[in-house]
Amino acid sequence: MHIRLYTKTNCPLCDKAKAILAELQADYRFTMEEIDIYEDEALLEKYQLMIPVVELDGEEIGYGMMKKETIRKRLRQAQKS
Known part of the structure; x- marks a missing residue:
């Protein structure tokens, strides 16, 4: 499983999402890639x-205020497939 986390600098919600994903990596095997939307015009326009x-x-699978249980549920579903 591979997770992409679209972020920007100075973003408290992004920091919280990173912390949630780091906690979930203890229970689920996935790689994580963090992408700054300000490095790509198309991403900036799409996710601003x-x-x-x-x-x-x-x-x-989620945006804005992340809920750990929502992400956990999706990881569990993906792991079963």
């Missing part, structure tokens, strides 16, 4: 007001 955005294997 939504960040942070969590994408699991190419599917957006």
